[in-house]
Amino acid sequence: MDKNLIALDDLVDQDKPVREDHSTVVQRQQVFGYSYEDLRVVMEPMAKNGVEPVGAMGTDTPWPCCPTNRNFSPTISSSFLPR
Secondary structure, eight states: OGGGOOOGGGSOOOSSOOOOOGGGHHHHHHHTTOOHHIIIIIIHHHHHHSSOOOOOOOOOOOOOSSOSOTTOOOOGGGGGSOO
């Protein structure tokens, strides 16, 4: 692992910024997992208004301690589902 370690001081400064090919932007977005909703709901407000988007991050409703439904079987992922 040490032989592949690169110190930041050893990196060479680029003379000019790297220009990405705009024709591959959708492909790169898909590779990194961006959905249309991510772009519309999260990225667009940040680009237009320079603010962080406001959105739901799941539910923080506590689970009932004594559920009446016998089929009640909470999973950790159910805590993060939008309601």
